[in-house]
Amino acid sequence: MIKIKHVTGTYKKGTAEIKALDDLTLDIAEGEFAAVQGPSGSGKTTLLMILGGMLRPAAGQVTIQDQDIYALSTGRRNRFRAAQIGFVFQMFHLVPYLSVFDNVMLAAVKLDARTRSRAQRLLDEFGLGHRSTHRPEELSTGERQRTAMARALLNDPPLILADEPTGNLDPENAGLVLDHLGEIHKTGRTLVVVTHGHEAERFATQHICLRQGRLA
């Protein structure tokens, strides 16, 4: 499913260039629940951004489903990302002026009745059916994260990338979100979940531990 070959990832912080990933090579098979762990600054988020086609690596190759994603034009990479990858972020990143339903629909590749129906079904599955007309500010943090997860699943992507999805949640909601991620994994999707601690271990089928941009 995912092949990372000799990837070096950098990003700028002020005037300094930070080398977040250093000649990283790894494979993640289809259907895996990969838990990416490591201390702050070890390159976890950079790895996720590179996998998501949002941060071109300074060197190396990233292949997802046999497609070198950085060989694609920007437009095709955008479409690839929309259809193939679902994102879940620590800060949820919901659009504040849209309702829960519209936030989910923001990811829609097609704005047809079928997609709307799927959006509503996903909200129901995540226990948010009664919240579909609410704004994000009216939701609890757990509900916000579940909304973000529904959005990530709208286009039925085979790959879900989650950046510390429980980082902002209380233990109860964190457990709930992890349970949902576990359910998503059971549908055959590939998950790459960045975690700070060991909370995802009970679901993880692959452990990737990073330290200073390399596999530890």
Added chain:
Amino acid sequence: MTTTRLERTRGTGDTMNTLKLIFKEIGHSRYNFALSLTAVSVGVALFVAFYTTTLASDLETKKIMLDLGQNLRVIPRHTDMGFYYDQGFSDQVMSQDCVDSFVNSSGLVYTHLTATLQGRMDWRGHRVIVTGVLPEVFPQNGRKKDMPTTYAIPPGHACVGYFIAAQNQLKKGDTIELAGRALKVDQTLAKSPHDDRDNIRIFMHLSDAQAILGQPRKINEIKALECLCLVEGPEGDPSLDLEQLARDELATLLPETRVLLSRGISDVRQKQRAMIQKYAAFVTPVLCLTLGLCLAILALLNVHQRRQEIGIMRALGHGTLQISTLLLGKFVVIGLAAATVGFSGGTALAVYVGPAIFPITARAIRPDYGLFQTALIAAVAFSMVSSFIPVMVAISTDPAKTLRSD
């Protein structure tokens, strides 16, 4: 990976979705929207008000300038203009009755009117200009009587120019004789700084000059100062040439004459127009820049607040075109709304406040609906140009950086 999934694009409902997003965002950031709308609306309103009252302003200016009056010089029709400009008076004469015709005209009013007969002659070995002056005729129509602008010389008296007086050692009380006619010197004139010819003139009553020059009941010039033509042109006609009206009126009244308009008043008018244009040329870009800067700052604040939204849209696969359409679309809406609000406000301002500023030509102030189309295009273009740089900066920001920052 299946090709069909990769090739899938956002569908035909995108336009509706983008509009929906634009309006929902406007509802969410309504203060920013209100301020942006105000900035563009104020600009549109000022320009609409300015242009709606331009016609009235032009007509008002013409009327005011006409109120200041033309300085007219009426000379015999067949005057040799080369001689006239060289010598300062006509080589032809016309009847003194022209003065009466002018005075009795109901279409012309003036502040000062005088008639002269001028001619050169040799006197005591010098070339002099005999200048007969009819005592000033003041208007009969109620206009205020100003101080006389020329010498009031009774028959049998004279005022002698500086050079003639100096060369002949003349002084007040002396008696001089021209062509057998004795004239008592009332005053000798100081050296004229304006016209050298005045230094060789001998001013006298018109009747004395007519006798000396052998031109009884003849004159060769009428001067009417601050002359006002009362003939009205069609109200609201921007091409109305009031100078031409004055000429036409005199052509009917005094067919055997030629009318010269003072250059001075034309120069003043020209300077005034140039000053208004210069002022507009200064104010317009300053106003545009100021409002544009305000809008750009508001746009910058808005897109800065929306940087996470831009980042997540990137992460969801939305392209640059879609995101820039969403961001710039808001400013198109602002432009359209501002054109409507600004046009209405500017027109109302012109229609209700304009008459107080331009009372004479108030009827010329009418809503100019043709301006609405211009306002629409200009307001949309203005708001898009002002917000373009902030939007482009926001779009070019690395989404990974935006999403990572939290």
